[in-house]
Amino acid sequence: MLDDRKAAVLRAVVREYIETAQPVGSAHVARTTDLGVSPATVRNEMAALEREGYLAQPHTSAGRVPTDLGYRFFVDQLTGPGALPAVQRQQVRDFFAHAHGELEQMLHDTSSLLSGLTSYAALVLAPPHERATVRSVQVVGLTDRAAMVVIVLSNGAIEKAMLELDADVGDERLAAASTHLSAHLGGTSLQDGARVPATGDQRLDGLVDVVLKSMGDPADREHDHVFVGGASRMAAAFDAVDTVRQVLAILEQQYVVVSLLREVIDHDGDQGIAVSIGAEHGLQPLAECSIVVAPYEIEGEPVGTVGVLGPTRMNYPQAMAAVAVVSERLGRTLSA
Amino acid sequence: MLDDRKAAVLRAVVREYIETAQPVGSAHVARTTDLGVSPATVRNEMAALEREGYLAQPHTSAGRVPTDLGYRFFVDQLTGPGALPAVQRQQVRDFFAHAHGELEQMLHDTSSLLSGLTSYAALVLAPPHERATVRSVQVVGLTDRAAMVVIVLSNGAIEKAMLELDADVGDERLAAASTHLSAHLGGTSLQDGARVPATGDQRLDGLVDVVLKSMGDPADREHDHVFVGGASRMAAAFDAVDTVRQVLAILEQQYVVVSLLREVIDHDGDQGIAVSIGAEHGLQPLAECSIVVAPYEIEGEPVGTVGVLGPTRMNYPQAMAAVAVVSERLGRTLSA
DNA sequence: CTCTAGCAATCGATGATACCGAGTGCTAGA
DNA sequence: TCTAGCACTCGGTATCATCGATTGCTAGAG
Numbered sequence: 001m002l003d004d005r006k007a008a009v010l011r012a013v014v015r016e017y018i019e020t021a022q023p024v025g026s027a028h029v030a031r032t033t034d035l036g037v038s039p040a041t042v043r044n045e046m047a048a049l050e051r052e053g054y055l056a057q058p059h060t061s062a063g064r065v066p067t068d069l070g071y072r073f074f075v076d077q078l079t080g081p082g083a084l085p086a087v088q089r090q091q092v093r094d095f096f097a098h099a100h101g102e103l104e105q106m107l108h109d110t111s112s113l114l115s116g117l118t119s120y121a122a123l124v125l126a127p128p129h130e131r132a133t134v135r136s137v138q139v140v141g142l143t144d145r146a147a148m149v150v151i152v153l154s155n156g157a158i159e160k161a162m163l164e165l166d167a168d169v170g171d172e173r174l175a176a177a178s179t180h181l182s183a184h185l186g187g188t189s190l191q192d193g194a195r196v197p198a199t200g201d202q203r204l205d206g207l208v209d210v211v212l213k214s215m216g217d218p219a220d221r222e223h224d225h226v227f228v229g230g231a232s233r234m235a236a237a238f239d240a241v242d243t244v245r246q247v248l249a250i251l252e253q254q255y256v257v258v259s260l261l262r263e264v265i266d267h268d269g270d271q272g273i274a275v276s277i278g279a280e281h282g283l284q285p286l287a288e289c290s291i292v293v294a295p296y297e298i299e300g301e302p303v304g305t306v307g308v309l310g311p312t313r314m315n316y317p318q319a320m321a322a323v324a325v326v327s328e329r330l331g332r333t334l335s336a
Numbered sequence: 337m338l339d340d341r342k343a344a345v346l347r348a349v350v351r352e353y354i355e356t357a358q359p360v361g362s363a364h365v366a367r368t369t370d371l372g373v374s375p376a377t378v379r380n381e382m383a384a385l386e387r388e389g390y391l392a393q394p395h396t397s398a399g400r401v402p403t404d405l406g407y408r409f410f411v412d413q414l415t416g417p418g419a420l421p422a423v424q425r426q427q428v429r430d431f432f433a434h435a436h437g438e439l440e441q442m443l444h445d446t447s448s449l450l451s452g453l454t455s456y457a458a459l460v461l462a463p464p465h466e467r468a469t470v471r472s473v474q475v476v477g478l479t480d481r482a483a484m485v486v487i488v489l490s491n492g493a494i495e496k497a498m499l500e501l502d503a504d505v506g507d508e509r510l511a512a513a514s515t516h517l518s519a520h521l522g523g524t525s526l527q528d529g530a531r532v533p534a535t536g537d538q539r540l541d542g543l544v545d546v547v548l549k550s551m552g553d554p555a556d557r558e559h560d561h562v563f564v565g566g567a568s569r570m571a572a573a574f575d576a577v578d579t580v581r582q583v584l585a586i587l588e589q590q591y592v593v594v595s596l597l598r599e600v601i602d603h604d605g606d607q608g609i610a611v612s613i614g615a616e617h618g619l620q621p622l623a624e625c626s627i628v629v630a631p632y633e634i635e636g637e638p639v640g641t642v643g644v645l646g647p648t649r650m651n652y653p654q655a656m657a658a659v660a661v662v663s664e665r666l667g668r669t670l671s672a
Numbered sequence: 673c674t675c676t677a678g679c680a681a682t683c684g685a686t687g688a689t690a691c692c693g694a695g696t697g698c699t700a701g702a
Numbered sequence: 703t704c705t706a707g708c709a710c711t712c713g714g715t716a717t718c719a720t721c722g723a724t725t726g727c728t729a730g731a732g
Contacts, residue, residue: 023694026695026696027694037704037705038705039705040697040704040705040706041703041704043697044697047697058713059711060695060696060710060712061693061711062695062696100498135478138472140471142471146492148492150486152484156478156484156498160438160494161438229588230588232582233581235571235577235581235584238577241574242571244571245568245572248567248571249568252566361723361725363723373675373676375676377674377676380675383725393724393725395682396681396682396683396684396725396726397681397682397683397684399724399725
């Protein structure tokens, strides 16, 4: 596709631009590469690269800037996700060594960690609750007409749903329903809408039905929780305050973020780390952003994703390294 | 303190500046007030107001801008929290009419609502769990060595804590502990570290102790959850991208936000709506922000707060109106 | 004593102008 | 095929004048 020298020039431009955020000129490239060619030669290559869509010029007589395509080439030709500085690697190890119990808290903290490592915004998608098996079902009465179903899952997550009751149901009956449901749902996964055999007691069976229905409610299934950490760092990445606003507005919509993460990771086959650059995904407000995501696995099964969102001119090797380490480590910790 | 005319001039300046964000000149004030005086007179008054600290001049030959003190006067002389447009009032009514069950979801949505009403960031502080009474306690085993304590409270909130066990404890024993704890803690509030009588079974009593200790863990008590909605709108309020970053960074620290809300509402006695303007609170990064908060009450008892965070030149009457209506309505809904 | 009209002075914003320098494209020659 | 040289482009910066909004002050009217 690109001959060696063009590739080297492109690499140099991308690297320099990532670091300085300034258009980079031919002289700079000639100096920083070991190609032993003059700026004039570099100029010719750069002009060619521009024709082919890898570079762009903000205006005549300015240096070149990578296009999305340019970044794409740069990312694709990376052999692996670079290495994290030892300090950071240690930081990650420490974090997960001390990570204790509670799933949601841990995922939340993980997003802060990742954001701190990269200085971009971090996204952590929680494992879908469907994957875990039920450990306990309990129906707790709150008021005469309202009860709450609390389901504890094997991974420490909790599903809950409100229940509106037609009539006052005694505590004993709720307790009976709890026992009955626990007995028959325990060990199953939430997604297969398991059948629960009738007890014979009509009132009880009715109650059980209501509970099951509320559990199957797709509104609750949407509970694909995503943790966004370090969103404020996006403000440092752009200088147009309006861009910042748009990006933050997107990050506030959990649903959008979730499907974005899904899309990016699906689109990329199962390459491990997936990268979406600039306008490659559909979201117009994020056209100036790139996303680096990786799935994390529990017991060998991919269950969630971690990723970072930064400006298109993000430090890809570093971001990929951080995402790789964190996803690997997170999976390992959750598998234990 | 200020004679009538000075007050009128100050009011006019504040109102105009809130609307236009431009320094306002004497001619403007003379035109928009019905004082029937000339710009020259207004100028004298404005000069006086500046000497007294209510106004400031960005530079000679620009109009005046209110100082924090100026806003403070403006807010203090407001008779009440202004009226919300009918459309918005209806919007709030609709929202709470359709608000269903789940506490956390509802508080989250409330923050979005309030942010939408004011176009500032909204803060909703959840009722401290200590206030609610325990409805059910359950200890659920997750792995051999880990269990989870799930406490359902009367207000529909859920407290959970991880438990690390020294040895494998049988399911029956966990169940026994659950029943025992439910029986003795049910109806009590979490904050009084209630004593639970011994059962005689040593292993069981040991387990109960562990659970109680984990519940008393102050790390969990910190669970004063705060919901921040519409943080992205802060990006529209400032044009210095760095200010935006600082403000957002603060909003990401739940702990800081919680104590800030507390401080503001405590400082103000029990006036209902409390307002903190500019640097009145201590947080330097929020020096260009104001906060409007109001407590909301369940069964007549103040349990949480709702508020908005906006630029110092926020629309106070409108913000106060929105906060007042939402807090009132939220309390009413939760009391039902 | 208060208010106002008039007026000079102030100072940011805007726009024109010139200049510099970084960087390019092209061409001729090695 | 590469490079040196060179004219050219064009954004950024500095300078300068101008414009306009607004002020502070003073003198005079009510």
